[in-house]
Amino acid sequence: MIKGVYIHIPFCDKICTYCDFAKMVAKDDLKIEYMQALVRELEYFSDLTAKSETVYIGGGTPSSLQLDVLEAFLKELSTIVNLDKIQEFTIEANPTDITDDFLKMLRKFNVSRISMGVQSMDESLLNFLGRTHTKAEVIEAIKKIKDNKFDLNLDFLYAIPGQTEEMLLNDLDFIKKFNPNHISYYSLIIEDRTIINYWINSRKVSDFSDDLARDFADIIDRKLADFGYKKYEVSNYAKEGHESKHNLIYWNVEEYIGLGLNASSQYNYIRMKNPKSIKEYIEGTKKHALNMHEIEEYNPKLEIILLGLRKVEGFNLDDYKKRIKKDVFEVYPILKKHLDNGLLEISSGNLKLTDKGMYLANQVYLDII
Ligand code: SF4
Known part of the structure; x- marks a missing residue:
């Protein structure tokens, strides 16, 4: 939706x-x-x-x-x-x-x-x-x-x-x-x-x-x-x-439509981007609006983590499992290492960065990208 x-x-x-x-x-x-x-x-x-x-x-x-x-x-x-x-x-x-x-x-x-x-x-x-x-x-x-x-x-x-x-x-x-x-x-x-x-x-x-x-x-x-x-x-x-x-x-990786120059949309498991050139954009809307989009790679199993960890409360582990049909630690076992080294923690069912992890978030991201 x-x-x-x-x-x-x-x-x-x-x-x-x-x-x-x-x-x-x-x-x-x-x-x-x-x-x-x-x-x-x-x-x-x-x-x-x-x-x-x-x-x-x-x-x-x-x-x-x-x-x-x-x-x-x-x-x-x-x-x-x-x-x-x-x-x-x-x-x-x-x-x-x-x-x-x-x-x-x-x-x-x-x-x-x-x-x-x-x-x-x-x-x-x-x-x-x-x-x-x-x-x-x-x-x-x-x-x-x-x-x-x-x-x-x-x-x-x-x-x-x-x-x-x-x-x-x-x-x-x-x-x-x-x-x-x-x-x-x-x-x-x-x-x-x-x-x-x-x-x-x-x-x-x-x-x-x-x-x-x-x-x-x-x-x-x-x-x-x-x-x-x-x-x-x-x-x-x-x-x-x-x-x-x-x-x-x-940040919750939900569905949205972006309209206008260079805007992105994300729905039905695809991400699309509008042209960067204003001429191309204006002409594109005169034809079939969908044809002007560039389809971008969309990887929800990774993006829920990358965007979810931007939030101080992190993202919910049960929701992740429901959406991806797999446990996050099954998809990215390396995340367990960051639970052990104190960059990540689980709190109220959410996986989140610790205070230390907020500064060193790149170490977590580099391991999963
Ligand atoms: S030039 Fe860029 S930063 Fe400045 S007002 Fe325009 S969009 Fe904002």
């Missing part, structure tokens, strides 16, 4: 220096053509997506679309997915796009949650990352989102070249003060095709040390726990009852 729908809007007003996502700066004509293609793909999958429990519109920057273009798309979406029964409907937004009109329009379509890419509250780091918002704009946006009673996730980054402990502590103080109900706190991974990687390779910028990154991760875990957040996934923290239902679909 399809539990979630992901919709990718690849447009941004400006490209950040660390970004490796499927994104672009585009003219209005192309944006409109793309949104029409999305509607065609949505219609193609309408039978499968009608009863989705979650919708997540991500990017790129979905909020960078003109309001009437986004509204027209949400209207189409509401004729296909039953938005009255949806359990969680998230949209990603840039702080500078949060206006009263934007929020009012989202309310009409039962959007329940806004995920805002803040990354840091330090203006010099924001500048380095190529982000266009200021601290004052973030504060104003949070106030509006809270006044309008949306659930709020803030994305933050750590291990940014040049980031000091004082900068990190300031960001954590900011989180304490503004108290969103969900935080995604990612370590900045320098991907090959990014501007920061070019700066590092040409020695304009120094890479962040692994030891310091680990110290920062400890500080984040400790402080967020003090502020009342429960860590439930490697990079995600929530106030009680505010875990991301949509992201849990991925």
